[in-house]
Each structure stands twice: as C-alpha cells, then as structure tokens.
Amino acid sequence: MGWVDSHCHLDFDDFDQEALFAQLRSQGCEGVLIPATQARFFDRVMSLKQTYPELVRVALGLHPYFLSEHCLDDLSRLEDAINRFKPDAIGECGLDFLLEAPTHEQQFTYFRGQLELASAYNLPLVVHCRKAHDQLAREVSQAAFKVGGFIHGFSGSSQQASRYIKQGFVLGLGGALTYERAKAMHKMVAALPDDGYTLETDSPDMPPAFARHEQNTPLNVPKIAQYVARLRDQPLETVLLHSRENFRRILGEHI
Numbered sequence: 693m694g695w696v697d698s699h700c701h702l703d704f705d706d707f708d709q710e711a712l713f714a715q716l717r718s719q720g721c722e723g724v725l726i727p728a729t730q731a732r733f734f735d736r737v738m739s740l741k742q743t744y745p746e747l748v749r750v751a752l753g754l755h756p757y758f759l760s761e762h763c764l765d766d767l768s769r770l771e772d773a774i775n776r777f778k779p780d781a782i783g784e785c786g787l788d789f790l791l792e793a794p795t796h797e798q799q800f801t802y803f804r805g806q807l808e809l810a811s812a813y814n815l816p817l818v819v820h821c822r823k824a825h826d827q828l829a830r831e832v833s834q835a836a837f838k839v840g841g842f843i844h845g846f847s848g849s850s851q852q853a854s855r856y857i858k859q860g861f862v863l864g865l866g867g868a869l870t871y872e873r874a875k876a877m878h879k880m881v882a883a884l885p886d887d888g889y890t891l892e893t894d895s896p897d898m899p900p901a902f903a904r905h906e907q908n909t910p911l912n913v914p915k916i917a918q919y920v921a922r923l924r925d926q927p928l929e930t931v932l933l934h935s936r937e938n939f940r941r942i943l944g945e946h947i
C-alpha cells in the first residue's frame with residue numbers, strides 16, 4: 693500500500709538525498725511535499741522536484757520562524773517564483789505566537805501576503821501555526837480563501853480541527869501523536885473525519901517516540917500510520933489510503 697508524507701524538509705543538508713530517495717521508492721512512498729522556508733531556498737527545493745519528479749511536490753513560501761531573514765521584497769520574489777516554477781502549493785507560511793516578539797504585526801504582513809498570492813494563483817497553502825489557530829482561521833475567512841491546504845503538525849482541539857476542515861484544509865498528523873502523554877491529541881485524532889487528515893513527519897524535525905534518537909525521515913510514515921490506525925480503530929491500509937487521497941485532493945491531483 694502506497695503512502696505519502698505531506699510535510700518534510702528533504703532539501704536540508706541533513707540528508708543523503710540519493711540514498712534516501714532510493715529507499716523511499718523501494719518502501720512504497722508515492723509522494724512527499726517539500727516546503728521551502730525562505731526565498732533563498734526556492735531554487736534548492738525546485739531542483740529536488742526536477743531530480744525526483746515522480747515523488748516530489750513543492751511549496752514555496754516564507755516561514756514565520758525566519759522573519760529576520762525575510763524582507764518585503766521576498767513577497768514579490770515569491771510571486772516571480774510562482775510564475776517561473778509553478779509550485780504545487782504556497783508555504784511554509786503561517787503564524788507562530790510561541791515566538792517572542794513585541795507584536796506579531798510582521799508575521800501578519802507576511803502571512804496575508806502569501807494568502808493573497810495563494811488566492812490569486814489558486815494554490816493550496818502549507819500552514820505552520822502555533823498558539824494562533826483562532827487568529828489564523830479568522831485571516832482565512834476574512835480573505836474568503838477557499839482553496840484550502842495543509843495545517844501542518846496540527847495538535848489543536850477537535851473544534852479547531854473541524855473549523856479548518858470546513859475551510860477546506862486537512863490536518864497534518866505526525867510524530868507528536870506517538871508520545872504516550874499526548875492524550876488530548878489522541879482524542880482529536882480519533883474523532884477526525886476520514887477526509888480531514890494527512891500523515892507527515894516534518895523531517896528532520898519532530899522525531900517520533902519510536903525513533904527519538906535517530907534521524908527523522910519520511911520512512912517513519914508507515915509506523916506513524918500504525919498509531920493513527922490504533923487510535924481510530926481502523927485498518928492500517930484505510931489510514932494510508934485516506935492520507936494519500938486527501939493529499940492528492942488538496943494538491944488538485946486525480947485520485
């Protein structure tokens with residue numbers, strides 16, 4: 693049964709890409725979505741798509757974590773890159789209120805800019821959001837953004853999950869749910885509709901409990917899926933199938 697990883701940073705230097713992509717192919721991977729985090733990485737991410745076109749989908753964007761690296765010109769650089777490269781999605785972008793800042797105004801500026809581009813080019817969003825789900829959902833509805841996308845590394849409430857799903861998003865589920873202590877998350881995962889999630893690793897970040905001291909790679913997806921299957925009381929194949937179909941639907945691919 694094929695599987696996908698809806699969020700991984702395989703362009704980072706951490707990986708032996710040739711060896712990893714060979715393993716991904718031989719272990720049933722059918723797609724990985726690789727989001728760029730800064731304008732200077734747009735080329736690097738796109739070249740992975742050129743090298744492994746059958747597996748790689750890309751998002752181009754400006755991550756809230758790297759505010760000090762961005763400048764406002766990067767939004768026009770992003771628009772140029774959209775026209776030149778035709779990415780599959782916009783991101784990684786979003787709001788992160790865990791980051792300390794006198795105000796979050798700058799984060800809003802970059803997020804709104806990317807939301808506008810996603811609307812204009814009819815592309816899904818790859819969203820990073822911590823401690824700002826209400827604010828982010830409000831931005832999406834104020835912009836009347838209908839394309840949807842992925843809320844990556846989602847660990848919010850069931851209520852926040854269903855609001856996002858109504859807005860056309862799916863929730864990215866990853867390593868965090870493999871920890872025993874993540875009880876609230878376990879409940880949320882069990883209650884999600886079948887068309888409301890995808891599986892992801894956020895490699896090389898967020899290592900799952902079963903591989904805490906190893907390098908995190910998309911090869912961990914089938915094991916994360918086992919946890920999700922147990923929580924949802926569904927067969928493993930069902931979970932892999934829904935994750936894969938939801939991934940393709942959001943990216944506008946034929947299922």
Ligand SMILES: [Zn+2]
Pocket residue numbers: 699701727784820844894
């Ligand atoms: Zn990420």
